[in-house]
Amino acid sequence: MGGKRLSGWFDRRGWSDVLIAAPYIWLLLFFLLPFLIVVGMSVATKTSTAPPFSFGGDYPLINLQGYVRAVSDTLYFRSFITSLVSAGIATVFCLLIGYPMALALTRVSKSWRNILLMLVILPFWTSFLLRVYAWMGLMGKSSWFNVGITKIWNALVPAGWAVDFMPMMHSNFAVVLVMVYTYLPFMILPLYASLERLDPTLDEAALDLGSRPWQVFLDVTLPQSIPGIVAGGMLVFIPAAGELVIPTLVGDAASPMIGRVISDQFSSARDWPMASSIAVVLLVLMVVPAMIYGHFQAKAEGSK
Template structure:
């Protein structure tokens, strides 16, 4: 090694390289690609290869893609389908995940570790295969569908009986598989939050005569709101941009926005339009939620004595 390198490295070169190496990587392979998407959303589709071009004269850019975004019913419907599906999945994850997270805090330490492991384990197995497992279960010939049909038929009058329940290729299937796939993302932050709560508060409320559900409603639930928000965002944000689940179990005529972006880009080869839909998805959904989360976290930190 030359001596100037040693001097530089020992002075502050080592710290500069720690910052610079990952910084440049992320700028080059994440920021610049994203900038390309933003620029492309103002271009138009051409018959050239790549199928993108800018207007020949000033102002060179076109807002036509964004115009179509608010003018064309297809996109508005896809955005609302995404928001509704993601919102339903988030609420269901909360309903299923909250008692589970609370339950895990109420068992002894060794059980806790086993149960947490069991929550995380499906997350480590292939995501695609977990979706695939549900395709098998929801099919009209599967034991699960037959069982469900039998249960439903036992309460319905005989002349209304189903032969099977058409679950596949519907928004019901999408929400079900979203809940299945993202449930750990709800349970883990909720558990982290509930575990830190001071149980003496519960005992105090009990001593003062509250019934168990009142203790839950007045003490545990308000204190767990940061956990609910964290888990909710971790489910809602990825669920709203999901591509795999709607493509495999969803209804092709009522797609979610991730599928619209994918089809616009790969099938229709309208890259500028796909870019505009993507930018709008980020601006409408992800950025506001992240900003909210950021300020909420700051307010929480600031509120502490």
């Protein structure tokens, strides 16, 4: 009887409970709990014990020093600015390069389109680290690329501005360049998806009503691809702003990005509360706006 009751329960609703519960519990345990630890840690006090934190003691139970320093200390403030500006510039360049590429992909023949799309995705399947590394090879001062750029530069500018090599490595320029390189597919793919859905007869209708091709682009194509631009922009901006690998390998150590600051505070300085405070501020600055936007976007989609 018990077995029968159990199988009846399973048929009716147990199967769906299991389906929901397994991934739910997993994410609660391995994602939400660790995240709550970060939030808790951000108001703890640094100690020299192991693990290096405590609540209370000589300090208030909820110690907001980390937050105060995260927003007032020039080092952290500059890191935030560097990160947001670098990620912003990288996003704009991804858009400027990625938009025409995505638009071109919608205009080539079907058979070519699949091959070219595969070529866009291919770098994504190769190691991220190695794509960064590839640029380290190109930017180094004696590489063929740097030598070539230097020659072009020296030929174009007055003699006084001539240089021996281009100081590309270990600069914010290098960080932005490599960000554009590694994140470009993330911009192209959502843009392509939103551009490909557009009805080509709308372009014809606008041409028919007297618009020239560039006006058609501004009036019809661009406004309709805004969801793709926003999606691509978020896919580039958010990971770029928190990037750790790229600034560590090609960035300027004197003006670190915020990802590197968090990592250094955590590992080298062993200041868990400080690292956690910066992390929470970073999340509030970037992730929360993104989630709010996503929520409204989903609502807008639903109302259509």
